[in-house]
Amino acid sequence: MDISRLEKISDHAWRVPRSGRMRVPGVIYADETLLRAMDDKVLEQVRNVAALPGIVGASYAMPDAHWGYGFPIGGVAAFDPEDGGVVSAGGVGFDISCGVRTLLTGLTRADVEPHKAALAGALYRHLPAGVGSTGRVHLSDDAMDDLLRRGARWAVDAGYGDAADLARAEEQGAVAGADPAKVSELAKRRQRDEVGTLGSGNHYAEVQEVETVFDAATAAAFGLSAGDVVLSIHCGSRGLGHQIGTDYLKRMVLAAAQHGITLPDRELACAPIASALGQDYLGAMRAGINCALANRQVLTHLARQAFAEVFPQARLRLLYDVSHNTCKLEEHAVGGTRRRLYVHRKGATRALGPGHPALPPEFRATGQPVLIGGSMGTASYILAGDAGSETASFASACHGAGRTMSRTEATRRWQGRDVMRALESQGVLVRSPSLRGVAEEAPGAYKDVSAVVEASERAGLARRVARVRPLVCIKG
């Protein structure tokens, strides 16, 4: 990225001054190295988002930002409905409520290492992954609507997991205001056989070892210490979310002119929050969030069954569940007043700081666990929301490493079998139905996740608590 037109606020924050149609400035959180490596398209997309009606404060980009659809991946923007604010299908993306949940296993690396292959095999058998896979759960139309209204609460009532899991998920496992009637039949049909499936691409289930603890007190509050083994699941709302995105993006593009909205890029498709279309999308998108929460809950149940085969004594407890493609109604202080805003996070994680009333009591002192997925060969991070994130970014932080290389280029460079062998020699067992998929997801195709989380910490968005490294990776 050409940084000559940016104003340096600090070593880890850069202002994009207002120009042209921008209603607010942009702010990019990154160190200079990450910033220079970012695509110029990120700057263009930050500017375009800043021009949308009703945007409040600034158009933000997180340290892992890259070229997205309309919004940058790593984009955060809040809109005020009372100021003509919009909701954008592009600002949420096609994989609604894609996110990460991490479970504590009570096991250590020493427990798992001798049985690693058996555990990898059990997880691979229990978790449906990859193209064409179907879930174990097949729903009637009524049950599907119930799932869309009640998210992970539906899953727990249906026998997938424990009530205790719900307290450890954002929105206690279900967001209010979901309206299944606003979800198309096509979307529901796409989901019928996909409940409790992992998907493909960058989605995974990983057994990980806590490698480094940065903040012992917070790690203890999260139940983590060095050598512990955790399980992380990264996936989203599957076919239902993809179809909701497809349906509403098109409707919002076609209705833009009638709402008096000029779109510099059709992927920015949006509608006023106060319009019928805006409300319909919110109802559907929230159903998509609940679908993702239910999906990760069913996968949790399946993962517990897999662990029980190898470690009958293990009890998997949820640490937390975060979503990084959402639009949520939240209250934020802006210039001294509390305002109710629709906060879009596209490839960005909510990072509520210490004391926030929405947090479970056990995290009030620490801030929320912020779960950051890395590439399969390197590392992932567990952060805690920082008090500074509220004013810095509407309480948001990064979401992952982000790709630096196209899939086409990755398959030209690497063979799946070689990638698997190289990882195995580093102690990482990869199980996947697709060798080309493994090549496309090769660790070398991703940015350095450590640089991204360090920049997030220095920018005051989230503090590093622990670094985890993979032992087993189930890749769709």
Added chain:
Amino acid sequence: MGNSSPAGARWEHFPHVADVGIRGIGATREEAFAQAAMALTAVVADPASVVPRDTVELAAEGPDDELLLLAWLDAIIYAMTTRRMLFARYEVAFVPGGARGRAWGEAVDVARHQPVVEVKAATFAELAVRRFPDGRWLAQCVVDV
């Protein structure tokens, strides 16, 4: 990655940092749409590995060529995911307000097709349907995977 047929119709992928660009080129708009669909198949698996044994009817509507291309690709994505099929051959005919088409393929066989990734959606990014000065047609967009 790409492929040509003797008639000069062809498809290819173009790079995008997180996802994949698909492009079809043909003597007619119909051929370009069919080739773009082949490029879509090739995001998931090698089209040469797919046996065209079953037929699926497809329909798409759109107020202009570009939105029609998205609708056509979305119809194929929907058929692939809900029927758990891959397609090796496509045919398209334009009708007032839209397109009718047919796809030939078979059920996904993970061992034989080695499918790599699901396509979530066709997107407006790099979306274009246009004619080259030599009369050939191009149909392309980025797909989210």
